[in-house]
Amino acid sequence: GQQLNQSPQSMFIQEGEDVSMNCTSSSIFNTWLWYKQDPGEGPVLLIALYKAGELTSNGRLTAQFGITRKDSFLNISASIPSDVGIYFCAGRASLGGATNKLIFGTGTLLAVQP
Amino acid sequence: DVKVTQSSRYLVKRTGEKVFLECVQDMDHENMFWYRQDPGLGLRLIYFSYDVKMKEKGDIPEGYSVSREKKERFSLILESASTNQTSMYLCASRDPGQVSEQYFGPGTRLTVT
Numbered sequence: 001g002q003q004l005n006q007s008p009q010s011m012f013i014q015e016g017e018d019v020s021m022n023c024t025s026s027s028i029f030n031t032w033l034w035y036k037q038d039p040g041e042g043p044v045l046l047i048a049l050y051k052a053g054e055l056t057s058n059g060r061l062t063a064q065f066g067i068t069r070k071d072s073f074l075n076i077s078a079s080i081p082s083d084v085g086i087y088f089c090a091g092r093a094s095l096g097g098a099t100n101k102l103i104f105g106t107g108t109l110l111a112v113q114p
Numbered sequence: 115d116v117k118v119t120q121s122s123r124y125l126v127k128r129t130g131e132k133v134f135l136e137c138v139q140d141m142d143h144e145n146m147f148w149y150r151q152d153p154g155l156g157l158r159l160i161y162f163s164y165d166v167k168m169k170e171k172g173d174i175p176e177g178y179s180v181s182r183e184k185k186e187r188f189s190l191i192l193e194s195a196s197t198n199q200t201s202m203y204l205c206a207s208r209d210p211g212q213v214s215e216q217y218f219g220p221g222t223r224l225t226v227t
Contacts, residue, residue: 004156006156033215035218040123040220041220041221042118042204042218042219042220042221043157043204044218045215048215101159101172102159104156104157105156106154106155106156
């Protein structure tokens with residue numbers, strides 16, 4: 001099955017640093033999502049993007065829907081220890097309805113040193 | 115809040131056993147999904163269901179089957195478990211009638227020995 005190219009695979013940073021990660025695809029998507037997975041838990045939705053060029057924030061998190069529709073970016077500002085986890089991007093070719101399969105990236109493991 | 119629950123957090127089974135993983139959601143969602151998660155591979159879709167008694171194969175259905183007899187419950191079945199099915203299994207649900215996204219359960223970590 002198709003997968004998204006997500007980078008970096010892992011990041012080890014100091015508390016207070018800013019973080020950037022991105023996803024790219026060979027296909028055009030109409031929806032980009034960013035999930036976070038805490039250790040031993042299921043993914044939780046952080047930000048959803050539905051329009052090319054859209055920039056959306058959720059607290060210290062900001063995500064952008066690339067203008068080409070083939071990429072998306074997630075930034076975390078002033079990281080804190082509880083930001084630790086795996087971040088996944090996901091894309092979908094349709095806006096809704098029955099054809100709503102998501103394609104997931106391979107994840108970015110974030111570790112934050114206090 | 116949507117709640118998606120999975121019957122077990124950890125499960126250990128022997129090769130050849132029949133394994134049932136259960137998922138229940140409490141928000142009357144029509145769509146439900148089963149994924150497996152492996153390091154470096156992200157989440158891969160095994161099966162999904164649009165509605166009761168409906169099912170569609172995902173990207174990696176081999177070795178698995180599913181059952182959706184009631185709207186709130188979606189079961190994943192490993193007919194004869196094998197060691198390469200050792201993985202984290204995640205269930206999700208979604209309401210397709212609005213722009214809403216998939217809500218995930220906490221996962222079941224299955225080990226096949």
